[in-house]
Amino acid sequence: MGVKGLQSFMELCCPETCVTVNLRDMATQHVAKAQQGCTTAADTNSPTLIVDGMACLRHWYSCKDWVCGGQWREYMDVLKCWVEAFTSAGIRLVFFFDGVVEEKKRQEWVRRRRRVNGDVSKMFRHIKARGEQPGRNLFCLPSGLATFTRFALRSLGQEVVCSVQEADYEIASYARQHSSMGILGQDTDFIIYDSAPYLSVAKLRIDRLTTVLYDRQRLCRSIGLAVTQLPLLACLLGNDVVSEEHMQHIRNNAMAAYRMNHPAAHSGAPQGEKVLAVSHLVSSLWGGEKEKTGLIPQSLNLSAPQRELLKRGISAYLLPGQEALQWGDISALPSSPAFEKRVSSDILKACREKHVTAEGYMVYGVVCEGVIECSNTLEDEEDFQLLPQALVYKPCRQHIYGLLLLHGQVNLLFGSFKVTHVGSAVDLPAIREWFVYPGNPLQEPDMVHPVSLPSGQPSLDLLWFGSGPEVSALRLASFFSIFDCQELSELYGAIEDSLLTALCLVTYIALQVQTLSQEDVDAYLSQAVCLRLKCPRELQQIKLSFLCSRAVQLGSLYVRGLSHLLGANCASGCPLPSAALMPWHSFDGRLFHSKYLLAHSGAEETVLLESNSSCLSLFLRLRDTLTEACGRRGRVLQSRPNAPQHSHRSSPGSRHTGAGRESWRERGEAAGGEWGEREEHENRAWGRGGGMRGGHSRPNWPDAGPPNTSCHQTQARGGRYRSRGRHRLAPRWTQPPAPGT
Structure with a gap:
């Protein structure tokens, strides 16, 4: 959450509330104070x-390149140096990450x-117009950064906690309970929580x-309030629970009264x-004589719904051990009985433990929340x-x-598995997915x-919990079966785990994305192989003559795939070490982009x-x-070599918006939500003759000229990209699919 305008108020109007501190000195003072208070030896x-x-x-x-998918090895070095700066000063770090919404x-x-x-839309338009990365005004975090940072910090020996409630609440609760020296955030x-001192990471x-x-x-001294009154102030100013609009009339009345009594102030x-x-x-x-608390006075002019909303907002700031409000237990965790009955109590416990300690991914949300x-x-x-x-x-x-x-x-049975189906998805409620993607209005999951x-x-x-070979x-078989790549389990132990998972991921992408070309696959695999021999400095020195928007999207697609590998690995009982699934072992955005440009240039x-x-x-x-x-x-x-021209202008056909063409949304809706058929138009005709790299021959085209690219067997985005319900929709094809597609 965040209180609208409070930090700028403190910086501009009450600069005495913003104190520059040295964390080494602060740590020394904290230890001395703790010793006087006879706290535990650990504290x-x-x-x-x-x-x-x-x-x-x-x-x-802080890596220079961020649009290509992430400079992960360089990022790891940044994290390592950051952590060492604190540990060398004798400061223990505990990292909290949002685990639920x-x-x-x-x-x-x-x-x-x-x-x-x-x-993101502005960023892509900039890349297509100029062939370069935009400035920091359009900076977007590389896809999956939050997910993989948790694992990165754990690999550096740090304690990492993934929240099961609002992360701010858990951070403030932990800091108060453990008498921490401070909370570093933004x-x-x-400021509102009555917890440890708030320290700015931006400063x-x-x-x-x-x-x-x-x-x-x-x-509090500057504005004449008690600490216990800060939650009400925060909600009346506006935060993520109580929006500014809900309390606008309260602020208007307060402003009118204040101006009447302080006509020249501020x-x-x-x-x-x-x-x-x-x-x-x-x-x-x-x-003046009554106790100042965070309760809502009856004299405050509020409707019943507004009062209930204000109660929820204030309750979010009350930490364990502080005065509880009379409208219920705010610390109770949500549950999803419809899913809990599907697994054993041991699975439920393990899901929560993996989630809280940032060892797992996806399983807690599915099993315990159903969402x-x-x-982006x-x-x-x-x-x-x-x-x-x-x-x-x-x-x-x-x-x-x-x-x-x-x-x-x-x-x-005799060293082999006999798998029996028990139950079905018919009586299971669906998982609610809130995924951000183009065309999804996010009005509902x-x-x-x-x-x-x-x-x-x-059996899960x-x-x-089982053991034995x-x-x-x-x-291992379950993991690869999730991606329909069962035969890849035969390579386990024959190649590095990180390369095996990269191969699994690229194979899956090739099966799902029918527009993925041989050149795209070569770019993915060559960068995964070459990355093993490169240090962060070499990766930083890679020169890119220009950027290709398609390569940018393919880079993000790969990294998002790694997070799905994490989820599959966790669900399968962790047959692979999590380190093998980390991007710094199989992907570098700048290296991939360079391989993409090379592959598509022939x-x-x-x-x-x-x-x-x-x-x-x-x-x-x-x-x-x-x-x-x-x-x-x-x-x-x-x-399908598609070498982008080094031009700062989009080619006429690059946006697929020719006259008379139905939009992807219209075509998809007309097809009843399935993938509609769409004829592809490329910027240039394919060359005729010559073989496909890697020993595969290019198909012979009719003598009439360049092929109609509808033969590419492409999928269109349809039905607002959405396929709802329990049916797994098969793509339509412009040619009859071969068996097994």
Whole structure:
């Protein structure tokens, strides 16, 4: 949450409330104070700083390149240096990350996602017009940054907590309970909570370990309130629970009264005047001798719905051990009985533990909440050739839901598995998916039903808690079955785990995205192979003559896929170490972009693999495996070199908006929500002759000239990109699909 205008008020109108502090000195003073108070040895020896991880992401990701999918190895170095700066000063860090979006905050979450969508659209238009990354005014975090940062910090030996409630609330509660030296973040709610001192990450000088402390005690003295009255002030000013609009009439009345009594006060500082006016109102609502509390006085002019809303807003600031309001227990955790009955109590407990300790991904939201969400991804809403990631990975998510929620039973007979289906998805409520993608208005969640694994439904308790080589093999088989890549389990142990997962992911993308070309696959695989030999400095020095918007979207698509690999791995009982699924082991945005430009310009494999014979051999092996896996499912990769011209203007046909063409939304709705057929028009005709790189021949086209690109077997985005309900919709094809597609 955040209080509208409070921080700027403190900085501009009450500068004495903003105190520059040295964190080393603050830690020393905290230890001395703790020793005088006879606290535990642990608290005395380790001054603890609670870090709001979500607020730090924009400050941590200082890498120059951000649109290409992320400079993950460079980012890891940044995190390592950041952590070492504090640990060298004897400061213990505990990182908190948002783990849920509470329903009372859903509309605010949606509003912010829509706003970011606007920035993403501007970013892609800039890239297509200029061929370069836009300035920081359009900066967007690389896709999946919050998810993978949690694992990165854990790999650095840090304590990481993923919230099961509002993260701000849990941060303030933890800091108060453990007498922490401070909360490092960027949210004025930490001024309102009666907890540890609030320290600004935006003002942090990591080289000096100095920042600004926003002092709530000095603030209260400046505006004439008690700390217990700050929650009411916050709600009347407006926050994420109580919007400004709901309390506008209260503020208007307060401003009128304040101006009457203080006609010359703070002229030219409307925000300061507003905060002071509301502060005077709050102060006047109680008699001077009565206890000042966070309760709502009856004299406040509110309707019944407004009073209930204000109660919810104030209750969000009351921490455990503080005075409870009479309208109920605000600390009670939500539950979803419809899903809890589907799993054992041991699974429920493990789901929560994995979630809180940031060891798992996706399983808690599915099993315990029945809802998951995914924030903005760098996707071009004007590019109809590539499906949005939410739809690309929907089939594998359905398999994950099925593995978690559909009952199954596995019998071990003579070293082999006999999988029996028990139950179905018919009586299961659908998972509510709040995924941001072009065309989704986010007015309601997508309702997505679980689907059984292609290889059969194993017992979740056996996968999570079983032991022995048979169970290990079952876990691995379940993981690859989620992505319909069962045969890849044979490569386990033969190649590095990170390369195996990269191969699984690229194979899955090739099967789901029919417009993915051989050149795209070569770019994905060559960068994964070459990345193993490069240090962060080498990756930073890669030169890109220009940027291609399609490569930008493919980079984000890959990274979002890694998060689905994480979810599948967790649901399958963790057959692979989580480190193998991290982007810094298989992806670098700048390296991928360079490989994409090379592949689409017709570069030979030796050039793609940087004249390294061992890398070339490994690359060819991976590509052959992928090609065979796709071929068994009727998917034949086509060579479609699409070398972008080094131009700062979009070509006439690049936006697919020719006269008379029906839009993707109209075509999809006309098809009843399925993928509508769409004829592709490319910017240039394909060359005739010559072979496809990698030994695959290009099909022979009729002598009449360049082929009609409707033969590409492409999917169109239809029905507002949405396919609702339990049915898994098959794509339509302009040619009859081969068996297995």
